[in-house]
Amino acid sequence: MPATEMLKATEAAVVARVSLRDVNRVIDERILPETLVSVENGRFVLGAACTLIAFYFESAKRLTSEERLFAIRSAEPRLRRWNRAATEAMLKADWTVRHDFLTIDLLPFFERSVARLERLDAAREVVTISDDIMGGTPVISGTRVPVHDVAAALAAGVPAKEILEDYPSLTEDRLELAALYAEANPLRGRPKPLIARLPEGARILSDHRVPRRRAG
Structure with missing residues (x-):
């Protein structure tokens, strides 16, 4: 076969x-x-x-x-x-x-x-995998948008309309196809946590994290 x-x-x-x-x-x-x-x-x-x-x-x-x-x-x-x-x-x-x-x-x-x-x-056709693009991370063709990030956002309930506002070159059909590809080709290991969206107008000044000290 x-x-x-x-x-x-x-x-x-x-x-x-x-x-x-x-x-x-x-x-x-x-x-x-x-x-x-x-x-x-x-x-x-x-x-x-x-x-x-x-x-x-x-x-x-x-x-x-x-x-x-x-x-x-x-x-x-x-x-x-x-x-x-x-x-x-x-x-x-x-x-x-x-x-x-x-x-x-x-x-x-x-x-x-x-x-x-x-x-x-x-x-499969809407996804590109190349060592020259984000180290081989599957992305939506013609962009640098990771396929599995899109799928995670949709799965977390982020409306397709909001994603398209961030990436106007995409279409709702391409988002659905990206999610389908991610489902058929799941990432190995523990998935990365989905970062919550910041309130409108907010911005990150620093993402430095300090280890929590154990109580005496």
Whole structure:
């Protein structure tokens, strides 16, 4: 399988809209067929297989484990042959799976996965990583705005409008794509604390910090 068609586990979680723990679970418990995953030099999932990850967890309240696994095994041959060039034709295909008296349509799950894959592609394109720019820190292309700082600000509730006032060259869509990229590519280690915004008109005179003395 071409490496370009495979997603890191964190990326697969974003596309399937599940937690990273859920992605690891479908790999560890072999809920996903081995033909759709790779565990060499990391954990990777075929992009289209996010269809099955989303289906497995979203249908858990309505379908038994046996029924969900049957649908996954039935769809595996088609998804195994997936690549970006084949997506349009596959969107027009019949994704119906029949199990005894049950009929399952996987097309809505495939459509949503394709749409999220396209957004992930767009997020990758809006980010620049270069040793010449902030030492390789991921930034929004054409700027020196760190992607993960934008994502942290949005996650902390800072309105996109306020961020755009500070960076008028950006757009709301680029902010959303930056946040999506950061979610799919989280920073390692403990995240930096988000610095609170100063009241309007205030400015920092000194950021020198004095160690607290221990009581006698």
